[in-house]
Amino acid sequence: MLSTVALILAAGVLAVLAVGMGFVLGWANRAFHVRTDPKVEQILAALPGANCGGCGFVGCAEYAAAVATGEADVSLCGPGGAGAAQGLAGIMGVELEESLPYRAMVHCSAHTDERLQRAEYRGEPTCASANLVAGVQGCTYGCLGMGDCERSCKYGAIRVVDGLSTVDYTKCVGCKACERTCPRNIITIVPFKAENMLVVACSNQDSAGDVRAVCAVGCLGCRACTKVAPDLISIEGALPVINYDNYDPTDDLIAKVLEKCPRKRLFFVGKPTEADLAAVAGEELPDEIQADFKTTVDETEWRG
C-alpha cells in the first residue's frame, strides 16, 4: 500500500513537473522569440573562421553580423580572399566590386650587414623593446630584425631573413597582424592589383648624407625616379611614394625607373617571375634558419 502510493506519487510528481515545465518553456519559446537573421548563419559559414581580426571586427561572428546589417563591406575578409567575398556577395545579393587581395609589404631592405652603426643589444629580443633603446642601430626608421612580425603571423608568411623581415607571398593572406605589431610601422598592407608590385623598400625620411651614414642601401631621396615617371611616383618628405592607381607592371617606364635608381631601392615583390625561378631551379632549399638567441627562457612573450 505504502510503496504503491509512493510509486504513483513519484510518477505523478515527475509527470506534472514535466508537463508544467514543458508548457512554460514552449510558451516562452514563442513569447520570447528573438528574430535572428538567417543570413548571419550563412555568412558565418562562408567565412574561413580564422578570427584574425583583419577585417577590423573582433571576430568572424561580429563581421558576419555587420555584413548582414549592411554596415560592413563584403570584401573585407583577408584570409578568405576573393572566394569568401564572392560567397558573401552571393548571400547578400550585392554586386562584387573588383576585389584586390591585400598583402603585406616591408618598406625596408637592409640586411644586418648593410645596416650601419649597430651596437650590441643584449635586451629582450623583441623589436618592441629594442625600439625603446637608442643606438641599437643607426637607422631609426628601418627594420630591427627581432621578428615581432614573424611571431605575430599565424600563417608563417613573414620571416626574418638575414635580419630583415621578408614576406612569403605564397602564404600571406593580408590579415594585417604584422602591420599592427611592427613598432616602426614599416609594414603596410597594399592591394595587389598585379602579381608583382613595385615597392619603395626604404622608410628613412632623413637627408641623403644622414642616410648614407646609417645604411649601405637606403633611399637617398634623389628624385631620379619621379623625374622619369612623374605620374607614377611622387616625393613625399624625402621618400618616393608610388601611386598604385597608375601602376601597370608591364609598363616600359618602370624598367627605366629601376635602371635610374642609384641605390636600386625600388623593386618588385610578389610572385617570383619565371626568370627568377629558372635562376634558382637547381639550388637546394636550406632548412629554416632559427635565430640562436642565447637565453634560457623559451618562447614566451614576456622574458623578464
Add this chain to the structure above:
Amino acid sequence: MEILTSLILIFVGAALINNFVLHYFVGICPFLGVSRRVDTAFGMGCAVTFVISISALLNWTVTYFVLRPGAPLPAWVWRSVGGDPGTQVDLSVLSYIIYIFVIASSVQFVEMYVRKFFPPLYRSFGVFLPLITTNCAILFGSLEILKHLQDPTRLWGLHQALALALGGGIGFTLAISLMAGIREELDMCDVPGPLKGAGVALIVAGIMAMAFMGFVGVDKGVQSAVSALLR
C-alpha cells in the same frame, strides 16, 4: 534576532568557511575553465550566483512541499487514500532528477527571457548560462538545502535556503575572480616548462584551497561578534 544570526552564519559559512569550490571541490570545471581573465571570470561568477539563487528558490519550494519526509502534498494524498497517519511517504529519492530538471528548465527560461528583454545583459553573461545548467555547484547547493529539510525538527525556511545559495554563489565569484587575477599575473611569469598551463593552475588552486582552510573556526568568532553586535 536568532534568525538574523543564523542567516549571517549560513552566509559566511557558505561564502568563506565552507567555500563551494575550495572546500567541497564542486564547480571545478568553470573554476579552471573560465578563469583566464578577470572580467569573464566575474561574469561567470555573477551568472552562477544568479542561477544558484533561482534554483535554491524553486528547489526549496519543491522539496518543502513535495519531496521531504512528511511533506504536505504526499501526506495529504496518503491520508486521503486512507493510509495510516503514523507512517510517512518519503519522496526524497526523486531529489536528484527533479533538481536537475528544475535547474535546467528554469535556466532555459531565464536565458530566453534575458535574451528577449535585456540584450546587452545577454551578450555579457548570457553565454555562460547554458554552460552552468548542469554545473555541480548548483546541484550541490540544492542538495545542501535538501539535507537541512530532512530533519523535521529543524527545518530550514526559504530565507535560510536563499542565504546559503547567495553565500555559495558569492563565495564562488570570489574564488574564481581571485583565481583569474592570479592567472593573469601568471601569464607574465617564467613558469618552468613542464608545469605550464594546467599544471601550475592546479597548483595555484591547491594553494588557494589550503589558504581558505584558514577560515575554519572563524564561525565561532563570527557568531559571538554578530550576537554582541545585535544585543
